[in-house]
Amino acid sequence: xxLTPLLQAxxxxxxxxxxxxxxxxxxxxxxxxxxxxxxLRLEHLAITRTTIxxxxxxxxxxxxxxxxxxxxxxxxxxxxxxxxxxxxxxPLRARDICQALxxxxxxxxxxxxxxxxxxLVTLGILTETEPGTFSKKH
Numbered sequence: 001x002x003l004t005p006l007l008q009a010x011x012x013x014x015x016x017x018x019x020x021x022x023x024x025x026x027x028x029x030x031x032x033x034x035x036x037x038x039x040l041r042l043e044h045l046a047i048t049r050t051t052i053x054x055x056x057x058x059x060x061x062x063x064x065x066x067x068x069x070x071x072x073x074x075x076x077x078x079x080x081x082x083x084x085x086x087x088x089x090x091p092l093r094a095r096d097i098c099q100a101l102x103x104x105x106x107x108x109x110x111x112x113x114x115x116x117x118x119x120l121v122t123l124g125i126l127t128e129t130e131p132g133t134f135s136k137k138h
Contacts, residue, residue, distance in 0.1 A: 078116060082125060084101060085126065086136065091134060092133070092135070094113040101113075117134045
């Protein structure tokens, strides 16, 4: 029996599969590079979001808008905090607000919330009835 034609056919198939495997490796390399680039952009966007959110508390606000109502700082947490106080029947602590807004109870979250509540005191929206205990100003 002559195995030469069979071995030649195997060589052809092996060469074709080797070329396919090399092409797939090149595609994987390209996709991995694109994935690294996308992950880096996501990381930069997350840093930007953190920076902007952190700076939002420092943006000066006007105490009264054109309608005469007090304006809140440009940060999404402030209206949520005020809304939590609208529903409250007793003074609240920063931890209570974190629970109500589902922010998380890590110390850094509680401290950020407390700082926001103190800013609302400065703006005349909340009062600090006791150290660390806040209520809505009437």
